Amino acid sequence: MTEAHWGRIASIIGISAVVAWGSANAPLGSQEPEAFVRLDDRERAIALTLSPLPKMPPQPSNRFADNPEAARLGQRIFYDVRLSRDSNRSCASCHSPGLGWSDGLELSQGIAKLNRNSPSLLHAGYQRWLFWDGRADSLWSQIQWPLEHPNEMGFARADLVRLIASDAQLRTEYEAIFGPLPEGAHNPERFRPGGRPPLPAPINPFRRAPSLEQLAESDAGHAAWLAMNEQDRIEASRVLANTGKAIEAFERKLVPGPSRFDRYIEGLRENDVDKMSALNTSEQRGLKIFVGKGQCVNCHFSPLLSGGEFHNIGLAVEEGKPFDAGRPDGINTVQIDPMNGRGAFSDAQEWASNVKLRYLRYDEHTYGAYKAPTLRNAAVSAPYMHNGRFETLEEVVRFYVELPGGPPIGHREETLLPVDLDDAEIRDLAAFLKSLQGEPVPEALRRPLDPSRN
Template sequence: MSLFRLRTAVLALALLGTGCESEAPFPSEDELDALNTLHTPSARPEVDPTNKWGDNPDAAALGHRLFEDPGLSRCGTVSCRSCHDGEGYTVETPTAEGCGGQRTERNPPSLLNAGYNRWFMWDGRADRLWSQAILPLTNPVEMDSDAVVVRARLVAEPTYTAAYTQLFGTSPADEQDGDRLLANVGKLLAAYQRTLNRTDAPFDADVRRFLQAVQAGTAEQDPAYLGLKTFVRKGQCVVCHKGRALSDDKFHNVGLKDPGAGKRGQADAVDALLSWKFNAAGLFSDAPAGTDAARLSALHTQAQSKPEEVVGAFRTPSLRNVALSAPYMHTGAEKSLEDVVDFYNEGGDADGTFVGVRTETIVKLDLSSEEKQALVALLKSLTGVAR
């Protein structure tokens, strides 16, 4: 039982004891604390010490051109943009098409605010934005590329060569270490993606206004009341979708139907990340040696000691800009935000349609249609302003 539910239940019991039938006023002290952490994120992601070029405008400009260049793929037809396009930097289908018409296993996430994430990919296979880029580049289903193809493309385009040499002090032709070349290209792509931020959303103004209404004792009259109350109390959404990104940066099994090969989620990603030469504790990080080693070993310990927590677990996605990235979930199975809310209202998909153990917070919710609509409106209010 979560702390929230526990305290709310205790409070409700206490009230029942006094013969009072109405539930505790919203928000309680704990709920107020949670609301305070949800709004008004910083306009830029935190500096990434493992990428020296992360906030360099020249790196971002070159990264932007590379992001759109299908010449980095072996088949010559697939760029990052092919699967991360439009306002939401994603596709409108459950999966996307890579080299030779092959389909990806999972739904491409939006790249908006990707610089704020602490883990990447649905299963957390990458721990930094720059190293993540090496995965689609070299994935046979996506861009099917390698250092030879990437170097040839950089060398063939004189403006790429000039900008790369300026930034890294070595020309792509002279960069003998293919891994170093891929890491550098990842750092350029990350510098570009770190500029794709949409933070300031109507949601933030709503929460700030609601908090003032709480002070004034008029919370119940506020238009955001029902949505916030359902998100925080009855829906339990805030147990996982917390903080300014509305994500706890953790992995959970929400009981989502997945017949695919990647259904084990984080359980199959931890060892791969720990032994990956491009992880943040490795040679290609620009931070002092051993940075992130503790973070990675904590991951290892968790996977070893509580295997039931990683099987079928996927990353809690940020809910910022979520209206721009339908369809939803790692499978792309939920077509709309209404469908996602119905999914949670049912307590997830049927037992036996996913692996592992559904986490205890995911239970039937019995939401009224007003509560469902208020949740959907809250989710839609998280679309930030493009800067």
């Protein structure tokens, strides 16, 4: 950096004496040099890759992904408790705007208790894979799981068809976007109560998958599905996919505004100390650890502070918790899911739009791996990890310092080594993580649409 440059900064910030710290460093005013933490060249270069958040990526498998009417319908459905077997829960029950679009629970509670923690939906539109094991490749196909799993909402796609057909507002809005509902949409003889296919299950090489006829013997919903004709089954699945596409259009709007961290990075890029003071000294020390000796960016990189890929960090399983293979089940399931990007309901079925599905492999290294979540909303989405294991961000950081125990399955990624941090540094790193929280999404998205509004 030239002296002239330093001079310009000095004049911008209204000080005459500037300490020249070398090219990699933020300009430090003479008044409070201790307020700014020095990043070395490498740390600074990495830090600059973490912000700003780019525009929402395109979503070719959903033609309606950025359609405002679809987003409005999606919002209506997102908050609608009629989409559950007991008419008592909606998507918002476990992804509540007031609880960081999560539920605040260690393990989610649907009609029955689930075996995983509910992730926040903030930034969901940026995710390459959905779920902790990545078993869905799009937000629209994702909804079949919560909607139809008997432990979650316990609903069924045949019921969804009749529900939309029987509600004048839903029907009008749906048909304006997706075209007419199937013929006979009202008819319970055609769209049978509870009618739903089995959810895609991972292939087990040692056990032949049960047939629909076998499953129908013990599950009334599958029996109802079996009794439906082939064309009506396809139509019911199309209504489910379209409903998912509307929900996806809504979810793509759940992007918080810039955080204090983003303002700091803007300042770092522009050498603007005013903006840089958006982070206090402790938070800046935490950032330095995050991009430096903490090696957090190995997995939590890019502006999402997550590569969105899967790692076994070796959380030991607590007594009595169910077996959970993680990523291999996700890989196995998404490949055979009729609702994946290659399937009949996708708006971009060609390989070119689905390359991510093409090269999936699972082996011993993927066992026990889960998705590295975005850290942008971590401050408000406690508890943490796929099994809700930690209550606070300090506890999470302490885990990376100690790396206690070992994974019940697979092996901990070898690149993950204990991080040498003292108590003050642990607090700094946790403080930094909290500075990633952005401005809340607009109030209008945080509540159900007014039903009287058309």
